Amino acid sequence: MNYQAIRAALENPLLTAFNSLVPAVPVFFDNITAVPPNPTTEYVRINITFGITNEPTLTSSVDNARGALIIRIFTEKGRGPARNQTLLTTAVNALENLNNTAKPATGTFMRLGEINGPTFSAVETAPHFVGRIDTSWVATVLT
Amino acid sequence: MARPGFFKGFKDLIEDLDRVAGTSIANGQRAAAERVVREMQKDGPSWSGEFSNSWEIRTASRTVRGTGAAGEPQPIRAPSVTGQEATAGQILKDPILTISNFSPHALEAIDAIEHSKEYYARRLTPTPQTALGLSKWTAVTEGRANSSARGQIGGGDPNSISSRTAPMDWFATYASAKLDRAVRIEMDSALRRRFG
Numbered sequence: 400m401n402y403q404a405i406r407a408a409l410e411n412p413l414l415t416a417f418n419s420l421v422p423a424v425p426v427f428f429d430n431i432t433a434v435p436p437n438p439t440t441e442y443v444r445i446n447i448t449f450g451i452t453n454e455p456t457l458t459s460s461v462d463n464a465r466g467a468l469i470i471r472i473f474t475e476k477g478r479g480p481a482r483n484q485t486l487l488t489t490a491v492n493a494l495e496n497l498n499n500t501a502k503p504a505t506g507t508f509m510r511l512g513e514i515n516g517p518t519f520s521a522v523e524t525a526p527h528f529v530g531r532i533d534t535s536w537v538a539t540v541l542t
Numbered sequence: 543m544a545r546p547g548f549f550k551g552f553k554d555l556i557e558d559l560d561r562v563a564g565t566s567i568a569n570g571q572r573a574a575a576e577r578v579v580r581e582m583q584k585d586g587p588s589w590s591g592e593f594s595n596s597w598e599i600r601t602a603s604r605t606v607r608g609t610g611a612a613g614e615p616q617p618i619r620a621p622s623v624t625g626q627e628a629t630a631g632q633i634l635k636d637p638i639l640t641i642s643n644f645s646p647h648a649l650e651a652i653d654a655i656e657h658s659k660e661y662y663a664r665r666l667t668p669t670p671q672t673a674l675g676l677s678k679w680t681a682v683t684e685g686r687a688n689s690s691a692r693g694q695i696g697g698g699d700p701n702s703i704s705s706r707t708a709p710m711d712w713f714a715t716y717a718s719a720k721l722d723r724a725v726r727i728e729m730d731s732a733l734r735r736r737f738g
Binding site for chain 2: 446448449450451454465466467469512518520522524525526527529531533534535536
C-alpha cells in the first residue's frame, strides 16, 4: 500500500485546478493548520481520511483502500453564495475529471463515489461563509 | 408427469421461502442499523456523552431513540419492521430504516460546521466526561485557530491547548469506508443463520 501515492492522486488535480484560477486560490491540506486570518480572504481546505487500508476483492489484489475526501470552501461572509459556488464548481469539475480518467497500467487507480452536498454554513461565531462537499474514494495501487 | 398437488406444494414452498427470506432480510437490516449506531458511537466524539446517546433509528411507523443524556454510550434496539413497511420499501425504494442524531450539537459533532475558538472554550469541561472519550482523547499544546471545526485542533495560541475525542471528519470516513462493511456483515450473518 502506498498512502502517499493515493493522497497525491487525490490532491494533485484539485491543487492544479485551484492554482489555475486567476487569481489562484490558496489550498490547505491535512496537517497544515495555517489559514489566512483575514475573514475576507478566500481559501480551500482539503482533508483526506483513510478508513480501510485493504480488503479482499474478486481479483487477487488486496491493495484496495477506501476513505473520504472532504472539501471546504471559505469565502467572504455576507456577500451571497455565488463566489463559493463558483469555487465549488471548480472542485467538482476536477473530481469528475479524475473519475473519468482511464485505468492506468501502473500507479494508482482512483474512483470516487457520489458527491454529497454542497452544504453551506455561515454561523455567527465563524468569520467565513463555508461550502462543503464530500465523497468516498476507492484506490487500488497497481504497482 | 407431475403428481397432483406437486404445484400446490411447490407454490407453498416458494411462499415459505419468500416469507423466510423476507424475515431474514428484515432482521438483517435491523441488526445492521444497530451495528451502525454502535460503531458510530465508538468512532464519534464522546465528551459529555450526550451526542453519542442521541442516535435514533426510525421506520415509517416507529422511532427508537437514545436517551440523549450524558454518560457512556448506550446501545439502542432498532424498531421492528412491519410486512407492509418492508414491502413498501422494496417497491417504492424508500429507506426502510433511517438513522439520525437529534443532538442540538450534531452538526458540530460531525464536523459539518465551524465555530470560533471562543465557542469551544465556552462549551467544554477541561476533560472528557466519559471513559470512552478519555480513552481516545487527543490534546495538543496549541489553542484552536480563530475558526475551526470540532475535530480541527491546534493552529492557534501556542500558550493554550486544544483537544478532541474523535478525529476530524470521522463521520464522512465512517459513511465512506465502513458503513457498507457493517451492513454486509449483518446481512450475511442473518442469511447464514437462516440458510447456512
